[in-house]
Each structure stands twice: as C-alpha cells, then as structure tokens.
Amino acid sequence: MTIRFGYWMPLGSGGMVISSIAQRTDWSLDYNIRLAQVAEDLGFDYGLAPARFIASHGWELQQEAVTCTAILAAQTKRLKLISAVHTGFWHPAMVAKMGATIDVYSKGRFAINILSAWFKEEFRAFGEPWLDHDERYRRSEEFIQVLKGLWTQKSLTFKGDFYRINEGWLKPRPISSPHPEIFQGGNSKAARRMAAKHSDWYFLNGNSVEGVKEQIDEVRALAKAEGRSVKFGLNGFVIQRDSEREALEQLEAIIAKADPKIVQSFADQVKNAGASTAEKIGMWANADFANLVQPNDGFKTRLFGPPEVIAERIRAYEAAGVDMMLCAFLNYTDELPAFGREVVPLLQDVGAEKLLETVEA
Numbered sequence: 001m002t003i004r005f006g007y008w009m010p011l012g013s014g015g016m017v018i019s020s021i022a023q024r025t026d027w028s029l030d031y032n033i034r035l036a037q038v039a040e041d042l043g044f045d046y047g048l049a050p051a052r053f054i055a056s057h058g059w060e061l062q063q064e065a066v067t068c069t070a071i072l073a074a075q076t077k078r079l080k081l082i083s084a085v086h087t088g089f090w091h092p093a094m095v096a097k098m099g100a101t102i103d104v105y106s107k108g109r110f111a112i113n114i115l116s117a118w119f120k121e122e123f124r125a126f127g128e129p130w131l132d133h134d135e136r137y138r139r140s141e142e143f144i145q146v147l148k149g150l151w152t153q154k155s156l157t158f159k160g161d162f163y164r165i166n167e168g169w170l171k172p173r174p175i176s177s178p179h180p181e182i183f184q185g186g187n188s189k190a191a192r193r194m195a196a197k198h199s200d201w202y203f204l205n206g207n208s209v210e211g212v213k214e215q216i217d218e219v220r221a222l223a224k225a226e227g228r229s230v231k232f233g234l235n236g237f238v239i240q241r242d243s244e245r246e247a248l249e250q251l252e253a254i255i256a257k258a259d260p261k262i263v264q265s266f267a268d269q270v271k272n273a274g275a276s277t278a279e280k281i282g283m284w285a286n287a288d289f290a291n292l293v294q295p296n297d298g299f300k301t302r303l304f305g306p307p308e309v310i311a312e313r314i315r316a317y318e319a320a321g322v323d324m325m326l327c328a329f330l331n332y333t334d335e336l337p338a339f340g341r342e343v344v345p346l347l348q349d350v351g352a353e354k355l356l357e358t359v360e361a
Helices: 029-041 065-072 092-105 120-125 133-152 187-199 210-226 244-256 258-273 307-320 330-342 349-360
Strands: 002-008 046-051 080-086 109-115 158-159 165-166 180-183 201-204 231-240 301-307 324-329
Touching: 029 065, 029 330, 046 065, 046 330, 065 080, 065 092, 080 092, 080 180, 092 109, 092 133, 120 210, 133 165, 133 180, 133 187, 158 180, 180 187, 187 210, 201 210, 210 231, 210 307, 231 244, 231 307, 231 330, 244 301, 301 307, 324 330
Parallel strands: 002 046, 002 324, 046 080, 080 109, 109 180, 180 201, 201 231, 231 301, 231 324
Antiparallel strands: 158 165
C-alpha cells in the first residue's frame, strides 16, 4: 500500500517549533479550515488536532481538539480528522458519544488519538489525580475498551479498575467499521504493550530509519502475539527547499532563534516523564536541545532538501514499516501545499516507479 500522509493542525499560537523565527502559519479557525481543504485536495489523508490545556512548549494560546475537528468535519469532504484526547480529563462514554456524532455527520471521518499524559503540571493545575506512569497506561487501555464496546455493541457492561459501565449504549453508533480508528503514541514498554493489545495505529516520535525499524519490529511482534496487527505513523518536520544546503541553513536559523528558557522547561518536563517509566525510557529519552526545539523530535526524521531527496527518505521509512508520515512545517501557508504538489505524487504508485529510476540513475 502507498504510504499515507497526515499533518499536525496548527491549533496553538507559536507554530510547531519553540523558536521566535518568523512563520507563515496561523492558528485561527478560518486559516485551519482553508488549510484542511487544501490538504485534502493535495493528497493528505489525515489531520491531527493536538490537545493542550496550558502552555508547555510555547503554545501560550491553544484550542480544544475535539471541538476543532467537529467544526472542520463540516468544512471538508475527504480528510480523516484525528482528535487527541487525554484519558485523565475525559470519561470514555462522553468521548464515545461525541466521536460517534462526528463520525456519523462526517460520513466516517472521525478518529481518536489516545493520550495517556506526560505533563504533570496540567493535572495539578486542574486538580486531577496524577497516576504513576504505568497506571496511566492501564487507564488508557480501559478507556479504549469502553470506547470499542460502546461503538460496536448494542449494550455494554464493563467493570474495570478505572471505569464502570453498568449498562450503556449509543444510538446511533459510528458508521466507521468496525469502529473509528484509534491512534496512540508513547515510547515506553507500557505504551508498546498497549498499542499491541488495543490500538489501530502507533505514532512514533521522529527517529532514524534504524531506530524506527527497531521500534516497529518490537510492537509488531507484540501485536502478533495478541493475534492483532498495528499500523505505524511517524512524526517528521519538513523543510523543503531547492537544495539540502538551503534546508539545513533554515534548520540552523530555527534553532538559533530557539527560546532557551522554554526549551529547557520543556526538556525538564519530558525528562521527568521519561524517568517515571519502569525502564527510565520516555518519549524524548535521547533528545538534545536542538531536537527539543521541535517538540516531537521531528528534526530527527530529516525530511530536508528538494522533493526527490525528501521522497527518497520517506521511502526508506516506508520500507522499515511506516504506514503514514505525520508532517509539520515552519510555514504552513506555502510549505504544506508545496509538499502536496511536489512530494506526495512521487510517493504514490505511479510516482514511485519514476523515483526508483531517478535513484538508480
């Protein structure tokens, strides 16, 4: 299958880098509507609405994910819209009902990204209990079980450690079959086990081809032992320029204007989250200052240069098992359309043959 493409919706002020560099990116509703319409016209399959409640990496202002995807569903025709949801802030029955409503009205274009949470300060700020790392993932596993049950069964009774459903049902249920797609991220062993048992998609932070393949192979083996299969999405920050030199100069400029205090604060938060895992490995276990400037390690994927170079790099990740590239950009206004026009066609079935000829030559 040809690799799919998604993009991070810029729903927070400040764009997708912790830097004061000028950006042709906006977080307003009208801007995001136009962006979603352009994205689906140019071959993007998914838009991911991130969830944040207080600033953690330069997003002083941010909108709520499910609300935004509901609005965008009414303004698009093909794009599948992924709502990020923190399991610690929501009851799964409420999310199941909202998701079913969006799925029905959008004709099957709702999906959910389950967040088990790493940012303790958000929970402290709103007075919600902060569980140990692996307990947060156990809660998310139950959350998914309730979602699936309400989305697929006429009536659900569920008795878990975190949620109780005495006799619940939804009418109407989603039209997506067998249910809306369920995404998750996480780098810990608990996250990988959760993906293998319950999720449809596993998001990876940016990494080398070798690092991505190692993680995919592990999760794929765990899923196989459960009698399941999982698809994989990879985060990548795209700097598409006429030459690799120009792209790298742009990267250096972004990092040079990074805000050291905000980057360090973000680093402290994520390192503490990683240290709380049983294996002391979190999402940003090996991220240095430069890579923390793009909060999901997007620089590590190294999608830098002209279209042919970026396409070749993506092909290497596809060969490693990646099913979807989740893209972010500095200047969404012109860079997302340029990627859709100039890179995506190279990675579709017909374009792949031309790319292979170019590489071999």
